[in-house]
Amino acid sequence: MEEILKIKQRFGIIGNASALHRAINIAVQVAPTDLSVLITGESGVGKEVFPQIIHQFSARKHGTYIAVNCGAIPEGTIDSELFGHEKGSFTGATDSRKGYFEVADGGTIFLDEVAELPLSTQVRLLRVLETGEFLKVGSSKVLKTNVRVIAATNIDIPLAIEHNRFREDLFYRLNTVPINIPPLRERPEDIHLLFRKFAADFAEKYRMPAIQLDDDARELLTKFSWPGNVRQLKNITEQISVIEHTRNIDAAGLRKYLPVTDTPRLPVLYHGTRDHQFSSEREIMYQLLFDMRKDVNELKKLMAEVLQKGPSQVSFSEENSQLIRKLHDAVDLFAPAQPHHEPSSFEQGTGLNKSGLGIEDTEEIREESLSLLKKEKELIRMALEKHGGKRKYAAEELGISERTLYRKIKDLNMD
Numbered sequence: 001m002e003e004i005l006k007i008k009q010r011f012g013i014i015g016n017a018s019a020l021h022r023a024i025n026i027a028v029q030v031a032p033t034d035l036s037v038l039i040t041g042e043s044g045v046g047k048e049v050f051p052q053i054i055h056q057f058s059a060r061k062h063g064t065y066i067a068v069n070c071g072a073i074p075e076g077t078i079d080s081e082l083f084g085h086e087k088g089s090f091t092g093a094t095d096s097r098k099g100y101f102e103v104a105d106g107g108t109i110f111l112d113e114v115a116e117l118p119l120s121t122q123v124r125l126l127r128v129l130e131t132g133e134f135l136k137v138g139s140s141k142v143l144k145t146n147v148r149v150i151a152a153t154n155i156d157i158p159l160a161i162e163h164n165r166f167r168e169d170l171f172y173r174l175n176t177v178p179i180n181i182p183p184l185r186e187r188p189e190d191i192h193l194l195f196r197k198f199a200a201d202f203a204e205k206y207r208m209p210a211i212q213l214d215d216d217a218r219e220l221l222t223k224f225s226w227p228g229n230v231r232q233l234k235n236i237t238e239q240i241s242v243i244e245h246t247r248n249i250d251a252a253g254l255r256k257y258l259p260v261t262d263t264p265r266l267p268v269l270y271h272g273t274r275d276h277q278f279s280s281e282r283e284i285m286y287q288l289l290f291d292m293r294k295d296v297n298e299l300k301k302l303m304a305e306v307l308q309k310g311p312s313q314v315s316f317s318e319e320n321s322q323l324i325r326k327l328h329d330a331v332d333l334f335a336p337a338q339p340h341h342e343p344s345s346f347e348q349g350t351g352l353n354k355s356g357l358g359i360e361d362t363e364e365i366r367e368e369s370l371s372l373l374k375k376e377k378e379l380i381r382m383a384l385e386k387h388g389g390k391r392k393y394a395a396e397e398l399g400i401s402e403r404t405l406y407r408k409i410k411d412l413n414m415d
Helices: 002-011 018-030 049-056 078-083 119-131 157-162 168-174 188-206 215-223 229-243 251-255 281-309 318-334 345-350 359-386 391-398 402-411
Strands: 037-040 065-069 108-112 133-135 142-144 148-153 177-180
Touching: 002 018, 002 049, 018 049, 018 177, 037 049, 037 168, 049 065, 049 108, 049 148, 078 119, 119 133, 119 148, 119 168, 157 168, 188 215, 188 229, 215 251, 359 391, 359 402, 391 402
Parallel strands: 037 148, 037 177, 065 108, 108 148
Antiparallel strands: 133 142
16 A cells, blocks of 8 residues: 555555556556556546556666557558658658657557557557567568557447457457556545645646635535546636636535536437447437338338238237337437328228327338438438548448448449
């Protein structure tokens, strides 16, 4: 425990949560080895501190330490940055250049946001991890390097693997030793400690008395979910320190700086359990379209049975009733309001109406199934136009695999 306390003081880590202490302990234990480490955690939790702990407690501490933000380097230059290039290998390459893996030979490389690497670069990185060999861009000469690789990400990599955005073999190679940094909402006992530390730092920086919270404000601070974690807490502390004239902050004063998190949710048609994180409204729309298409196909089977056997011979189960009600809700999302019409003879004969099972909208739903294909085709065309016809990036925009996009283009006769 005393060793962990010294490490926290040395690297400026604030907090007493057991999960935080465990992460520090794992970092210290793995440091003397050359094992690859994958640090996971939400954005803003402070993942960048742990590679420094590992490097400083390793035999490589006197070697070069390089931190690379993979998400900040353009895709066209990432290979050159990491592995170097030869003179004339591409336009603008007026001289040869060493990459980070060559410069950091004998040291440590921290790859932040590693899940943002292009798939082609992931292949190169896997070779370095397995053999220590790499090629400069534009060169056929194999170079060797002895580098310790530590990676970090705030993305659910198993989900990225499922969507063909990250190589599974690279994940297992990086994830030799996993370290998870807990989010701030799981460290409620640390929130006020961090607030006081940031308040004292900003008081010294701006030469003013430190802000303090009363009991109600402290309770509000602790109960807030902090989606931006430590980074968000630090920013809000700085805002209050600079803007507020009073140094004693009550709950009402603190609430002005906390964003409203209880935003209304979009309607969801799928009632099962899906471990999926949507990256955009377009992806949500696309998933809704596919779910609706499946339901429409089930409804077609039901109506075919009604037309073949007659309404009186078909048993409308609770499952069928839920299906029809769900299709009504789905049509309301995408179709304009329809004028009221009188029940048809079929509706009168079956006694089914919108207050019951909703069979009166059968024709509208059948027409909507055609428009779903049209909307699907339109979404694909928009994605392709946005990315200049490049199907790889269009597939990423739509949240589907490139193989699925190829099949959809073929099925919809979009060639």
